[in-house]
Structures are given as structure tokens and as C-alpha cells.
Amino acid sequence: MKIVVQTEAFDLGTEVDALRASRTDIGAIASFVGLARDMNEGSGVSAMTLEHYPGMTEKALAALVDDARARWSLLDVTVVHRVGRLLPGDPIVLVAVASSHRGEAFAACEFIMDALKTRAPFWKKEETPEGERWVEARASDDAAAARWSES
Amino acid sequence: MKIVVQTEAFDLGTEVDALRASRTDIGAIASFVGLARDMNEGSGVSAMTLEHYPGMTEKALAALVDDARARWSLLDVTVVHRVGRLLPGDPIVLVAVASSHRGEAFAACEFIMDALKTRAPFWKKEETPEGERWVEARASDDAAAARWSES
Amino acid sequence: MNVRVLYFARLRERFGCAEEQVVLDGATVRDLVALLQARGGVWAEELAAGRAFRVAVNQDIVTPDATVPDGAEVAIFPPVTGG
Amino acid sequence: MNVRVLYFARLRERFGCAEEQVVLDGATVRDLVALLQARGGVWAEELAAGRAFRVAVNQDIVTPDATVPDGAEVAIFPPVTGG
Numbered sequence: 001m002k003i004v005v006q007t008e009a010f011d012l013g014t015e016v017d018a019l020r021a022s023r024t025d026i027g028a029i030a031s032f033v034g035l036a037r038d039m040n041e042g043s044g045v046s047a048m049t050l051e052h053y054p055g056m057t058e059k060a061l062a063a064l065v066d067d068a069r070a071r072w073s074l075l076d077v078t079v080v081h082r083v084g085r086l087l088p089g090d091p092i093v094l095v096a097v098a099s100s101h102r103g104e105a106f107a108a109c110e111f112i113m114d115a116l117k118t119r120a121p122f123w124k125k126e127e128t129p130e131g132e133r134w135v136e137a138r139a140s141d142d143a144a145a146a147r148w149s150e151s
Numbered sequence: 152m153k154i155v156v157q158t159e160a161f162d163l164g165t166e167v168d169a170l171r172a173s174r175t176d177i178g179a180i181a182s183f184v185g186l187a188r189d190m191n192e193g194s195g196v197s198a199m200t201l202e203h204y205p206g207m208t209e210k211a212l213a214a215l216v217d218d219a220r221a222r223w224s225l226l227d228v229t230v231v232h233r234v235g236r237l238l239p240g241d242p243i244v245l246v247a248v249a250s251s252h253r254g255e256a257f258a259a260c261e262f263i264m265d266a267l268k269t270r271a272p273f274w275k276k277e278e279t280p281e282g283e284r285w286v287e288a289r290a291s292d293d294a295a296a297a298r299w300s301e302s
Numbered sequence: 303m304n305v306r307v308l309y310f311a312r313l314r315e316r317f318g319c320a321e322e323q324v325v326l327d328g329a330t331v332r333d334l335v336a337l338l339q340a341r342g343g344v345w346a347e348e349l350a351a352g353r354a355f356r357v358a359v360n361q362d363i364v365t366p367d368a369t370v371p372d373g374a375e376v377a378i379f380p381p382v383t384g385g
Numbered sequence: 386m387n388v389r390v391l392y393f394a395r396l397r398e399r400f401g402c403a404e405e406q407v408v409l410d411g412a413t414v415r416d417l418v419a420l421l422q423a424r425g426g427v428w429a430e431e432l433a434a435g436r437a438f439r440v441a442v443n444q445d446i447v448t449p450d451a452t453v454p455d456g457a458e459v460a461i462f463p464p465v466t467g468g
Contacts, residue, residue, distance in 0.1 A: 013164015016184070024189040024239035030260075031182050033167070034253065034468050038175040050467065051394055053460060056444035081467065088175035093468050102185065102264060102385075103295065109181075110257045113468060119446070121460075122467020123394035134395040137437070137464030144254065185385050201384065202311055204377060207361035232384060244385050253468075264385060270363070272377075273384020274311035285312040288354070288381030 001077050003061045005052060007084040010094055019076050019098050026075055030105035031096035032113050038088035040135070043128040048135075050083045050092070053121035057081075064115040068097070071111070072104040079112065081122065111148050118145040152228050154212045156203060158235040161245055170227050170249050177226055181256035182247035183264050189239035191286070194279040199286075201234045201243070204272035208232075215266040219248070222262070223255040230263065232273065262299050269296040303372035305334065310379035313355065316344050331357050332366040334376060354381050386455035388417065393462035396438065399427050414440050415449040417459060437464050 002018075012033055020026060036048055065077050075098040082092055095112045099105040124135040153169075163184055171177060187199055216228050226249040233243055246263045250256040275286040308321050326334055335357070339349045349355065356363055358377040359370055370376060391404050409417055418440070422432045432438065439446055441460040442453055453459060 011164060012167050012182075013162060016163050020186070020240070022240065024187075026186050026240075027188045029184045029186070031163075031184075032253065032257070033180045033182075035171070035177050035180070036175075037178045037251065052467070053391070053393055053441075053444075053462065056441055056460065059444050089171070089173065089177075100188065102183065102261075103291075106183070106257070106261045106264075110253075113253060113257075117468040118465065120467050121393065121441070121462060121465050123463065124466045125394070134463065135466040137466055140254075203384070204308070204310055204358075204361075204379070207358060207377065210361050268385040269382065271384050272310065272358070272379060272382050274380060275383045276311070285380065286383040288383055 010080045026098045028102035028105040030109040034093040036086045047127045060120045068108040072108045114144040117141040161231045177249045179253040179256040181260040185244040187237045198278045211271045219259045223259045265295040268292040308377040391460040
């Protein structure tokens, strides 16, 4: 299990290769990369800065990965989240989940992303033609996270 | 859109980098890699050989990717499936889906895998200590594919 | 009429045949399957009612009622197991 | 008792404060928030009932009824927007 908060870019191929290593019991790896977009809420975005709460961030990420491991049978999990200033097209977050079976890998990967969006203390500030603005939390993210408590 | 059937190994990092290229409108890339395992149905598996129906395979993969594109708002899709002899730990299949938003990327990626499992003409033959055997289709794969027609 | 029939995977091995030309009297997939079943032996066994196999006509999976056009490429194979 | 209070993101900017020591009379998150609201101005505005903010005590998100232990690290911040 690897959970990292870093300013540097990450590489999906490298992270997933590390997860696979020389194992032969993994049947499925579901992964997700979130990227900085050049548009949000109808405005052009030229850059964004990600702030976090050092200490709590790592604790919150570990807790939600633990929740995923309690819920599904997982072989390994990697979460990497960047902080600092990012440009459109830059990768922000990576979640990769290895399991014997694809259904569990997919579900756990999506669960971790949904939980991260509502529970991990990161905040985005965007640079737009109208000036800087803090990104507002989305009701759709709360709804996505809530799905997992219903089932 | 890229759909390929090949004997050679593929690299997740390379395929996803190609999908991203220099775009700045992608917010989410969900991807899946299926790997050959060393165990199946309680037997050790030392190798497997994937057979397919050339011509129909490409047509079936294109059709299910088209179904995904009709259903969700996707920016790009890559599907790579290997044929020939594979060893435990070898990657078999890759599906990567780029979208503006993560919910659509996740759903389309899982849909494509579920549809591929039931609609694309590939067959696996495993080498086990008890001899060679053709893998039997799983009821759980039919159930996974059927979920998508209910909703 | 004439159709080209392909077999894959376990069925190819059981029939000992990857491809053949078949002269068909009927017009549907059901007619073709009945003709092959009538060969007896592994043909009757593997294509018996209730056995799981799939049929594609010109590379699209179809139901037993589907028409088989003259010159069609018909494929008969086990349920797929890729991915 | 004494608690260390941290502010993040928009609230840090609005309050012009990233961290402070607060002497607290009560024992719950609600007591601390009431103390800060009583400062008026941006404090009253941002921490008013119905405004969306989150409170963590020793790095766990808690509800307003949660106890604040002496020496705790309390953080007040907007709903998170990472990922």
C-alpha cells in the first residue's frame, strides 16, 4: 500500500508497474487519473494551486483506503495526490487498485476517488481571466460519495 | 479512438500518455488492465493461449465502444487485447477511457470490460498440471453485462 | 445454397475442423444447425438442444431464427471467454 | 483551556490567519465556534449558522457536539475540493 502527497508529477505506468511488481496473483488493475482542465464552471482556467492540511491529509487518505480494503478483497492500492501549482493537462491524482477480480478493482477504485473528493483535506484555487477563485464543493460529489453508504 | 488486437505486450503508461497527448480538456482517465493469473478454478495455471475470430473481433470491439460513446460523453477510448500464448503476470487486455468527468470515465470503462467479456470472440485455453483445458464462460460475466441493460 | 462455416476454440478441436463449405437446403441458422447435428457423433452431441454455443452470421452474433444469406460466413463457437 | 486553531484555504484568506492559540471556556466544537463568531466581522459572517464549513479535532472531521480536549489541534476549513 502506497499513499503519497507530493508536488512532483507522477507517472501512471511507473506506479502501476510497481503495483504489479513480479506478482502473478493479480487478475485486475483498475486505475484512475484526474487531470487539471482548461475550463471549469464556464471560465477558462490558466492554472490552479492545490493546498492541503499536512498530517490530516495522509491520515484521511489512509482511512479511506482502509475502508476500501475492509469492503473489498484487494491485493494492493496506490494513491498519489499532488499539491502546489498545476497547469491544464497536468495530472492531479492517481488511484490504482489491484485485485484478483475486476468487479472489486473497479468498485474500490471508484469508491476511493469518491471518498477522497469529500473526505481528504485538499482545496483548489483557480486562476481565471476574472481573477483567482476558490473552487466550490459540488453537490454531485456528495451524492457520489453517499451512494456507497446506501448499498 | 484506438482498437487493436495484437500478440505483443502493451504498456499502460504509453497508451494513456497517447490518449492524453497534449489535450487540456480531459478531466478524468479511467483505465483497466486484465492480467493472466497463476490460479483459476482451484488449479495452478502455468500458461494460457488466447484464440480469437479475426475480423469479427475488431468489429465486435468497435461496436461495444460505439455503444459506450452513445451512452456517455467520452473524449477518447483505447482498447488493446492480446492473443497468443501468455504467462502468469502478463497483461491480457487494456481499456482506457478519457472524459471530462470521472463518473462517466469509470462507468464507460467498466461497461466496455463487461461487454467485451460477453460479446468479443476471444477464447482462453489454460495449461494446468492436469493438462490443457478451455476456460468455461462464467455466469457472473453474463450478470455483470446484464446490469447495463437494466439501468 | 453455399455457406462457409467456421469453428473456433473447443468446438474446432472437438469437430477436428476449422472451416468448411456447406451446401444448405434451408434458409435459417436453425436449418444449418439441424444439418450439422444430423451428422451424429460429436456433431449431434455438441450442437444438441440445451448446449451452450453461439452462432455468428457475417460476423454478427444472431439467434437461431436468423436468415443465412447465400455465400454467408457463418461461425459456430463456445461462449466467449476473453478479457 | 488552550487549543491550537488552524484555518485553511478560503477561510485562511478571509480571516487573514493560518494558525492561532485560543483560550477556550467551553468543551465542545460548538463552544469554540461561538467564541470565534463573537469576534464579529468576517468571523461572524463565515461561521454563521447555515454556512458550509468543516471542523477537525486532532485531524479527524467531527460534528459540533464533539469534545475539544485541552491542547487539541482544531482545524476549520471549507468543504474539500481535491481530486
